[in-house]
Amino acid sequence: MKQLTGLDATFLYMETPSSFGHVSGLGIYRRPDDPDYQPYEAFKAQIESRLHLLDPFRRRLVEVPMGLDHPYWINDPDFDIDFHVRHIAIPPPGDREQLGAQVARIIGRPMDRSKPLWEAYVMEGLADDDFAVLTKIHHATVDGASGVELLTMLLDTDPDGDEVPADTGAWKAEQVPTDLELLSRTAGSYFRRPARLARVQLNAIQQMAEITRNKGLEKMVANARRQTPWGRSSDNGDTTPSVTGPATPFNRSITPHRRLAMRTVPLADIKQLKTKAGATVNDVVMAICAGALRQYLLHHDALPEEPLQAMVPISIRTGQEADRWTNRVSSLVAALPTNVEDPLDRIDAMRQAMEQAKEQFELIPADALVDLANFSSPALATQAARLASSLHIGDQANPPVNVVVSNVPGPRQPLYAAGAQLQHYYPVSTIAEGMGLNITVHSYLNELDFGLVACRELVPDLEYLIDLHMEEVDILFKALKIRRKRAK
Numbered sequence: 001m002k003q004l005t006g007l008d009a010t011f012l013y014m015e016t017p018s019s020f021g022h023v024s025g026l027g028i029y030r031r032p033d034d035p036d037y038q039p040y041e042a043f044k045a046q047i048e049s050r051l052h053l054l055d056p057f058r059r060r061l062v063e064v065p066m067g068l069d070h071p072y073w074i075n076d077p078d079f080d081i082d083f084h085v086r087h088i089a090i091p092p093p094g095d096r097e098q099l100g101a102q103v104a105r106i107i108g109r110p111m112d113r114s115k116p117l118w119e120a121y122v123m124e125g126l127a128d129d130d131f132a133v134l135t136k137i138h139h140a141t142v143d144g145a146s147g148v149e150l151l152t153m154l155l156d157t158d159p160d161g162d163e164v165p166a167d168t169g170a171w172k173a174e175q176v177p178t179d180l181e182l183l184s185r186t187a188g189s190y191f192r193r194p195a196r197l198a199r200v201q202l203n204a205i206q207q208m209a210e211i212t213r214n215k216g217l218e219k220m221v222a223n224a225r226r227q228t229p230w231g232r233s234s235d236n237g238d239t240t241p242s243v244t245g246p247a248t249p250f251n252r253s254i255t256p257h258r259r260l261a262m263r264t265v266p267l268a269d270i271k272q273l274k275t276k277a278g279a280t281v282n283d284v285v286m287a288i289c290a291g292a293l294r295q296y297l298l299h300h301d302a303l304p305e306e307p308l309q310a311m312v313p314i315s316i317r318t319g320q321e322a323d324r325w326t327n328r329v330s331s332l333v334a335a336l337p338t339n340v341e342d343p344l345d346r347i348d349a350m351r352q353a354m355e356q357a358k359e360q361f362e363l364i365p366a367d368a369l370v371d372l373a374n375f376s377s378p379a380l381a382t383q384a385a386r387l388a389s390s391l392h393i394g395d396q397a398n399p400p401v402n403v404v405v406s407n408v409p410g411p412r413q414p415l416y417a418a419g420a421q422l423q424h425y426y427p428v429s430t431i432a433e434g435m436g437l438n439i440t441v442h443s444y445l446n447e448l449d450f451g452l453v454a455c456r457e458l459v460p461d462l463e464y465l466i467d468l469h470m471e472e473v474d475i476l477f478k479a480l481k482i483r484r485k486r487a488k
Helices: 006-013 039-048 096-107 144-154 177-213 217-225 265-276 283-300 342-362 365-375 378-390 460-482
Strands: 022-030 060-064 072-075 085-089 118-124 131-138 258-265 306-316 329-336 403-408 420-428 437-444 447-455
Touching: 022 096, 039 085, 039 118, 039 131, 060 342, 072 258, 085 258, 096 118, 096 258, 131 144, 144 306, 144 403, 177 447, 258 265, 258 420, 258 460, 265 283, 265 420, 265 447, 265 460, 283 329, 283 342, 283 403, 306 342, 329 342, 342 460, 420 437, 447 460
Parallel strands: 085 118, 306 403, 403 437, 420 447
Antiparallel strands: 022 131, 022 420, 060 072, 118 131, 258 447, 306 329, 437 447
């Protein structure tokens, strides 16, 4: 029995009837040369053979009465893999849009908190006789980095199968604790809380002191002074994010309904662009998103004068964590140069914006903020999320940020599920009240897989938006006057 951290639990508290805390990934697999191959049975057996390695798959939530403290994980005494692995079919012709529509319906449903918080859907009927697997797992269990680790543990690097470590029998089912037992634990936690909070605060002060020594107080003050409203350029030419983002059609109250759009770009293309532009791969990806959003908003006669604000998740994992299955993530906010017309100027503005956002991020002790989340009130956090949803706060004020843009590095070697090779891994992330669009990019092998998730009502033409991302790649090649290197 283990208590969730404050950050892990936050992804539970944010849930409302229209906002969900789960994240997903959609793998496209090529069948092996075996006429008797059955994707559902094969994938289910793949999971069963590794359950002793995948702790998140067999633990369930136990919530403290009245939300007095953060919930606990226990080893589920009633675990049933047939509940979690499901088998469905896509109707002919099994194209990308049909697959996206089916996935959108699945991710628009909350998860059953009385069961371990994951589901897997094996989907047959795709074109070329491929099949897909949608894995849906709650963010309270994993972040982006640990999700990639979970994926690599679940799959094989050898088409004939990897050698799996033997099950030592260490996992034991646990009885669901009574309310009295949970309240007793809560009382003990409250008794220790002042001392724990004092240690966290002291650690935060020490980290701030270290940052001040490393960065210099003068630089910290200069960084604060140059923050100008709406992210406009200040006197020294810098562009910094605003306190809030401008209004857009997708920054309103969301519904439970979702859309998903997927595309793939060769990683070699992005590397060509970043080398010629003198930027990073992430700068180019962000600039592609900025250009596509600019064109989308122009098309809808809704382009703000100010740049959009992007939340960019940042992993703060050190590799020394005692528990790999927990969230170690923070975020920075960067101005997306949607107000810059020239594509080359847009890359340069994006590079500067990311540099400044990283400087601001480094001035805040991210570890300390994560630790302080342990002392939040579960009941208050849950009620605040529900109140914001019921009052449609997203319709009343400009959002803190306009869109999440995430670039997740994935495996560079081929992966297999019971002999079926993984062809693509499309990220399927989440949206929140007032922020109805998420853009996530996941690298696998030599490609970047783009996954856009949006509120169905706020972005009815999501396919058009992702097509604009692909067009933006062509625009950058033309602007930089280079030709694509064709794959051999």
